[in-house]
Amino acid sequence: MSASMHDGAEPNLTPMLDMVFQLVTFFMLVINFKGAAMDLSLKLPVLGSARPLDTKGKEDVIVLNIDQEGHLNVYGKQQDVRQYITKEARLSAMNATSRNAAFKSGDELPTMVVVRADKATPFKLLNEVIDTCRKNNFRKFSLKVVNREERR
Amino acid sequence: MRRKRKKRDSESVELNLAAMLDMAFQLLTFFILTFRPAPIEGQLVLQLPPPLPVTDVETQQQEQTGSGGGEAGLKSLIITVDADSGGNVSSLKVGFGMLFKGPANESNLHKLDQRLRDAFTLYAGSFEQVLIRAAPALHYGELMRIVDVCMQQKLADGTNLQKVSFAELAE
Numbered sequence: 026m027s028a029s030m031h032d033g034a035e036p037n038l039t040p041m042l043d044m045v046f047q048l049v050t051f052f053m054l055v056i057n058f059k060g061a062a063m064d065l066s067l068k069l070p071v072l073g074s075a076r077p078l079d080t081k082g083k084e085d086v087i088v089l090n091i092d093q094e095g096h097l098n099v100y101g102k103q104q105d106v107r108q109y110i111t112k113e114a115r116l117s118a119m120n121a122t123s124r125n126a127a128f129k130s131g132d133e134l135p136t137m138v139v140v141r142a143d144k145a146t147p148f149k150l151l152n153e154v155i156d157t158c159r160k161n162n163f164r165k166f167s168l169k170v171v172n173r174e175e176r177r
Numbered sequence: 178m179r180r181k182r183k184k185r186d187s188e189s190v191e192l193n194l195a196a197m198l199d200m201a202f203q204l205l206t207f208f209i210l211t212f213r214p215a216p217i218e219g220q221l222v223l224q225l226p227p228p229l230p231v232t233d234v235e236t237q238q239q240e241q242t243g244s245g246g247g248e249a250g251l252k253s254l255i256i257t258v259d260a261d262s263g264g265n266v267s268s269l270k271v272g273f274g275m276l277f278k279g280p281a282n283e284s285n286l287h288k289l290d291q292r293l294r295d296a297f298t299l300y301a302g303s304f305e306q307v308l309i310r311a312a313p314a315l316h317y318g319e320l321m322r323i324v325d326v327c328m329q330q331k332l333a334d335g336t337n338l339q340k341v342s343f344a345e346l347a348e
Contacts, residue, residue: 038194038195038198042197042198045201048205049208052208052212055212069218072221074219075220075325077219142317143317144318144321145316145318146317147264147316147317148260148313148314148317148343149313151320152343155343160228164224164225164227167222167223168220168221169219169220172217
């Protein structure tokens with residue numbers, strides 16, 4: 026009796042630990058840091074024909090989240106459109122100069138501007154943002170849409 | 178001496194897995210709580226020309242449709258889109274001709290597709306880009322439906338049209 030009292034019934038934790046590590050590994054692999062740049066509260070336009078285009082990470086991008094009032098949100102913070110785009114253009118020009126010595130000020134910037142605008146954003150506000158980008162020598166634009174209406 | 182060694186061999190070393198399991202569960206909780214799968218987004222890639230000051234839109238339109246000059250020296254096909262107070266398309270012109278009045282529904286977008294296809298095949302090489310002149314109130318979602326139709330057009334060299342630029346109509 027006294028011997029059985031001392032023998033503690035210890036569960037074998039090894040399979041549980043294995044399973045938990047597998048789950049941790051799964052979540053670590055699927056975590057998406059790019060998603061932080063996206064404002065998921067925006068309702069993007071729906072176009073059935075739009076397909077994702079993979080640039081294989083070779084292209085520099087800046088993501089502009091534009092809400093219905095034309096405000097620019099970057100990583101959850103509201104930014105002044107002109108200041109932000111001018112700063113990004115300067116950085117992109119510096120990168121381009123370091124990669125290609127022949128790059129001159131005023132040349133087309135290699136960075137792609139990803140526009141994520143709410144579908145109810147008036148054209149006037151959107152066009153102001155696009156014009157500011159064009160004045161800062163951004164030429165490549167990617168307009169984001171979704172294939173089907175999201176359920177929230 | 179011999180006896181001692183025997184005793185040490187029989188003692189099994191047991192790791193305390195509980196602490197490691199606690200830590201693993203904490204990591205798991207963190208990843209589960211922060212897990213938010215990114216939505217699958219499509220994109221339309223555009224190559225916009227550098228901005229040029231526009232003094233007279235009507236003159237520019239005549240220049241662009243007539244002599245093939247215009248913005249950044251590209252021959253442009255001009256689409257004029259008007260909007261109602263709700264930001265929806267109310268009418269659409271291709272060049273100077275009215276294509277439709279009313280919303281950008283399936284049948285009207287099909288008409289637009291047909292007209293653009295005709296323009297890009299019958300006058301192959303006449304146009305290098307599409308210039309969309311839109312009303313300030315037009316919603317981005319509505320504009321994208323028109324851009325989408327434009328992007329499906331093929332140029333004379335067989336490549337898809339990528340050069341689409343925008344201008345704002347006077348209020």
